[in-house]
Amino acid sequence: MASELNHRCLICGRRYHTCDDCLKKHSFTPWRSITDTKEHYQLFLLLCDYRDGYLSRKAAREKLSRIDFSLDECREGVRQQLMKILGEDPAAN
Secondary structure (H helix, E strand, O other): OOOOOOEEOOOOOOEEOOOOOHHHOOOOOOHHHOOOOHHHHHHHHHHHHHHOOOOOHHHHHHHHOOOOOOHHHOOHHHHHHHHHHHOOOOOOO
């Protein structure tokens, strides 16, 4: 099996290997096609739900408290979105 780093995590930007044949299964969207860890996939889903208005800032902040992650490992754009949710700025939705 090749260990080619053929994907890049949308949350942290780290390159990782995943089997593209496994990604062709149509019964589900494998999290490994989007992120390198399950925690980063949870962040991805939370940020999408917040962006699309399915989660309020308060609900997003509560869910973030249950995900093990570090802001330092996140890409700059992701970090800014997370800081908007975690911050105390009342103008942020």
